[in-house]
Amino acid sequence: MKKNHVSASTDEKTLIAKLIDGDAAAFEFVVTEYHSIMLAVSRAIVGEAFADEVVQEAWISAIKALPNFEGRSSLKTWLLHITSNGAKTRLRRESRQLSLDDGWQAEPGNKFDHTGHRIDDVLPWNVDTPEALLENDQLRQVIEHSYQQLPANQRAVLTMYDMEGFEMTEICNILDLSSSNARVLLHRARTALHHSIDKYRES
Structure with a gap:
């Protein structure tokens, strides 16, 4: 996996291109930037027990879907949308709280x-x-x-x-x-x- 310098000054279009290209530094950057908030959203929906698993699945889904990312929303919003959808699916599966x-x-x-x-x-x-x-x-x-x-x-x-x-x-x-x-x-x-x-x- 390639690894080049990525920082907060890197524009999002370039960052996404690096992610699609398999750049390790780009992946490390987005994980550092967004993992904690993805975990917070997941935990809010499914609770502590399943939050980590939901986020791991969200990262996998996001990586697979990145080539089709159209940029209609920010990368952060896109990642959190994937996370919330995964969390809601998991909540239905576990039949917890409400439909x-x-x-x-x-x-x-x-x-x-x-x-x-x-x-x-x-x-x-x-x-x-x-x-x-x-x-x-x-x-x-x-x-x-x-x-x-x-x-x-x-x-x-x-x-x-x-x-x-x-x-x-x-x-x-x-x-x-x-x-x-x-x-x-x-x-x-x-x-x-x-x-x-x-x-x-x-x-």
């Missing part, structure tokens, strides 16, 4: 702003961010348990938007969701976590 064909789509609505916040939300998400709340060990356990109990679709959107900093348009492209569906799922996930936090504080 994504039914549960991945939520009812649309017009009660959310462009950031995914509910306009009339009585618990503004920015007041108590996950990062601030996790400083408390006991509360960390409550939040983690609540997070793991979220339906896979809600967990994936929450992870990508609030924890990984994806734009809503990216999330919709990666998870095959409409903007309204993604906002509803994000609100449901946040509401569930806030409900768990409120119960903890009241106990």
